[in-house]
Amino acid sequence: MEILIFSQNSIYKELIDKMDNLHAHMGNIDYSNKEKIDAVLLDGDSFDINNIGVVREKYPSIPMYFKPTQIKSEQFTKTITRLCAAYKVTLIHEYSTELQVVEYCINNLTNKDDYLSKRIIGIFGTHNGAGVSSTTLNLGRALSLKVKEKVLVLSLNSWDPADYFYLYQGQYLNDLKVDLNVKNLTINRLSEAIYYHDSFYHLAGNRDIKMQRFYKSYEIEHLIQTAQQLFDVILIDAGTHFDSALAAQAYLSSNMKFLVTNQEEKGYKGYYPYLYQQIIEPSGGKNDDFMLVINKFQPANALISEKKLEEELNMNRVVTIPDMKELGSIATFEKKLLYDFSDSSYNKPIDVLANVIIAEAKLTEKEDTKEHKEKKGFLSIFNR
DSSP: OEEEEEOSOTHHHHHHHTSTTOEEEEEOTTOOOSSOOOEEEEETTTSOGGGHHHHHHHSSSSOEEEEOOOOOOHHHHHHHHHHHHHTTOEEOOTTOOHHHHHHHHHHHHHTOOOSSOTTEEEEEESSTTSOHHHHHHHHHHHHHHHBSSOEEEEEOOTTOOOOTTTTOOSOBGGGGHHHHHTTOOOHHHHHHHOEEETTEEEEBOOOOGGGTTOOOHHHHHHHHHHHHTTOSEEEEEEESOTTSHHHHHHHHHOSEEEEEEOSOHIIIIIIHHHHIIIIIGGGTOOGGGSEEEEEEEOOOTTSOOHHHHHHHHTOOEEEEEEOOTHHHHHHHHTTOOGGGGTOHHHHHHHHHHHHHHHHHHTOOBOSSOSOOOOOOSGGGGGGO
């Protein structure tokens, strides 16, 4: 298969040429050769989107892909989306790394299964306060009690380190920034940073306020790839900021995605619809990429119902987690996960989420799912 690349970035060619039965050509707007071209990749960092019609005229029927540079405005997003639709060009997520761009194109061209494992699970929110961090950590606790595989919770939220639900004694995402920036994060360094809590592992998120917007896509990709060498299952607390490199990489890396919301109108009617229209949909995402989790649900006539929430978000609900009222605040104050309070009304939907992941990711269930006392500490990761 011959792929023509309009880019000044030679990494695309290097990645494609390493793959079996694939060969890349670096070209430009005036490019012509005698080889039959099977697909075209346009890199927005060096290719002018306004020339997309010229390229399509040269190659009228083959698949074409456009990877935009970081989009600065909603109007520019609309322009790019319309141009790509007009010339039947597939738009790739702007935060994709070179490897992810190549994998996306090859996966699309060959109709293969997704490259990314279903054992990476992204958990997102419709708005701040929906309960993404609490749901992710309690799900990590439940899942780790049920399966033999090692479970890691990655808190990838620049605005919330999620270190206050229990007595966290590990390091933070920002402590790894230098290692991530030079792509030199080793499994030993990562194992030193994470914290083992009862049955699962956790790396808390960013707590450096000045660094909130300075994480790069390749840094988070590198973190996830390194974590995959140590852990069988990775739950990512991706927060609500889909325009950040952290949430974008969580979205790109996960084949299972949950969206957490509650009955607050600012989420399902205010914030999320704009996220979807301006960020998710233009990059090829769909509402049915997500399984809906309704959190802190109160069955009051004055509040939106479960069915209406599904309709508003155009998603299928997988579970409803009840409002635990003051119990949630008490659990946080006492530095305990709500799941360990053993309240069946809370634990049951969390267990359902864990069972969905077990089935989808083909995990191995423990014969006895009761809590096992295990050796704590950073080095225990290598003994499991």
